[in-house]
Amino acid sequence: MAQFEGVFQKSKLHPKPGGLMLQYGTAGFRAQAKHLDHIMFRMGLLATLRSKKTKSTIGVMVTASHNPEEDNGVKLIDPMGEMVAASWEDHATQLANAEQESLLTELENIIEKETIDMNEPASVYIGKDTRPSSGSLSQAVVDGVSSLGGKFHDYGLVTTPQLHYMVCCRNTNGCYGSATVEGYYQKLSHAFLQLTQNAPNRTDDQKRLVVDGANGIGALKMREMEAFLRSELQVVLSNDGSRGKLNHLCGADHVKVQQKPPEGLTMGAGERCCSFDGDADRIVYYYTDSDGRFHLQDGDKIGTLISTYLKELLTQAGLDLQIAVVQTAYANGSSTRYLEDVMKVTVCCTKTGVKHLHHAAQQYDIGVYFEANGHGTVLFSKAAQKQILELVKDPNANDEKKRAVKLLDNTINLINQTVGDAISDMLVIEAVLAIRGMSVQDWDAIYTDLPNRQFKVKVSDRCVIDTTDAERRAVTPVGLQEAIDSLVKKYKQARAFVRPSGTEDVVRVYAEADTQKGADSLAHEVSLAVY
Numbered sequence: 001m002a003q004f005e006g007v008f009q010k011s012k013l014h015p016k017p018g019g020l021m022l023q024y025g026t027a028g029f030r031a032q033a034k035h036l037d038h039i040m041f042r043m044g045l046l047a048t049l050r051s052k053k054t055k056s057t058i059g060v061m062v063t064a065s066h067n068p069e070e071d072n073g074v075k076l077i078d079p080m081g082e083m084v085a086a087s088w089e090d091h092a093t094q095l096a097n098a099e100q101e102s103l104l105t106e107l108e109n110i111i112e113k114e115t116i117d118m119n120e121p122a123s124v125y126i127g128k129d130t131r132p133s134s135g136s137l138s139q140a141v142v143d144g145v146s147s148l149g150g151k152f153h154d155y156g157l158v159t160t161p162q163l164h165y166m167v168c169c170r171n172t173n174g175c176y177g178s179a180t181v182e183g184y185y186q187k188l189s190h191a192f193l194q195l196t197q198n199a200p201n202r203t204d205d206q207k208r209l210v211v212d213g214a215n216g217i218g219a220l221k222m223r224e225m226e227a228f229l230r231s232e233l234q235v236v237l238s239n240d241g242s243r244g245k246l247n248h249l250c251g252a253d254h255v256k257v258q259q260k261p262p263e264g265l266t267m268g269a270g271e272r273c274c275s276f277d278g279d280a281d282r283i284v285y286y287y288t289d290s291d292g293r294f295h296l297q298d299g300d301k302i303g304t305l306i307s308t309y310l311k312e313l314l315t316q317a318g319l320d321l322q323i324a325v326v327q328t329a330y331a332n333g334s335s336t337r338y339l340e341d342v343m344k345v346t347v348c349c350t351k352t353g354v355k356h357l358h359h360a361a362q363q364y365d366i367g368v369y370f371e372a373n374g375h376g377t378v379l380f381s382k383a384a385q386k387q388i389l390e391l392v393k394d395p396n397a398n399d400e401k402k403r404a405v406k407l408l409d410n411t412i413n414l415i416n417q418t419v420g421d422a423i424s425d426m427l428v429i430e431a432v433l434a435i436r437g438m439s440v441q442d443w444d445a446i447y448t449d450l451p452n453r454q455f456k457v458k459v460s461d462r463c464v465i466d467t468t469d470a471e472r473r474a475v476t477p478v479g480l481q482e483a484i485d486s487l488v489k490k491y492k493q494a495r496a497f498v499r500p501s502g503t504e505d506v507v508r509v510y511a512e513a514d515t516q517k518g519a520d521s522l523a524h525e526v527s528l529a530v531y
């Protein structure tokens, strides 16, 4: 243990509040910021071990995404920019919950279990969002890394997907791009400008997009990126952090859950608008029509728009690649029906949480995944990318094929394949709308959402609810699923499910039906059944 004396001494500066137990959940650790200092130090330690184990750079992002400003959180990023492997989530929980006196024992347990060679070098990339607590918390991560002798690069304020991108660039020796914020802007803007050349006659109105930055890091980064886009996108930025509070009455989560526009944003009738969340890894679009009715284009609509576009390009390019759309139980029933029945694409449903969707999407040549809340991206298998690149270079391809495959190639470069990315997704959507000559209303009209409602229910122990079938059915407590089934039967085109949240101490209830009144009432009745 002598080799860890420095860790032990440093850890005393980041003491764990006695008895506090936290779990590495769907989105890493999340809690009130004041409880997280020791967690950050320990995640610095763990990231250093993970780096030694994988012989790669590991990322640590300090953020609580769409949660209130007073909260914070931390997520580890694996070598290819994906979420940390599931077995290490358990290590994270063990290390986080060890009392001060058993911290070194816990550390040694992980080293032994994972047969880590402590002589390996370690490298950790660190990023943070704009929360007031993020500065000191990311410093605690730095302390953890340094106390184990690891090297670190602190990127300071970055969006979550930017840090994922940086980690991937670093571990692929620049093949994915250069590991700088500037490199990220250059890669994305170049691809975007190439794509919009295929839509040369857009008016200024068509180029205009109202962006709600959720008073967070996405707003800051959008400002930095604007110049790279050379007026091909004219962003009207609201909730840029200069006045309002992070995520308060604004941002993607607020808009999706409340099904209404954010505060602090002026929307003309029919104007295309979008909202980022607090760490800019989610996006939703929306507009109000001339009758003042609000229309939301959520993750399901985004997934549909992008998969339709890609499928069309594959046909034009004559490429036989399998495309699938990955959704969760929260996907609107209309979207699933449209994708399966009209688009004839494979649809697969996984548990909530991006890591589940990401893994499912990796099983296809092209996997489009979006959570209904707007978190998602597109994955292209290595083989698919190779086929596309070969066709780009094929001198015998006819003009239609050439155009389609060039579009595919540029679209790949515009997409952040490591994780959902509000800025990248926004540029993909803008490019697709431009190339296909579609307005936001045309996009909205692809299918009509079934009215739906989400509720949160506070219970004494949410873990008594266990689910199966991608969280669509409750296994325990006994009788709950039967109660839900009989309530659903009372409504038309109805569906409902309950599941314990992985990020908040609540049970989430979802219901959809043929009318809003029906969806609201079903969600209410199911909530009562949960108590």
Ligand code: NG1
Binding pocket: 026, 027, 065, 330, 352, 353, 354, 371, 373, 375, 500, 501, 502, 503, 504, 508
């Ligand atoms: P939980 O709290 O497990 O429902 C929420 C979102 C997920 C995902 C995570 C991580 C909903 C219903 N759930 O998870 O989709 O984004 O947060 O941020 O939106």
Ligand code: ZN
Binding pocket: 065, 066, 277, 278, 279, 280, 281, 282
């Ligand atoms: Zn987020």
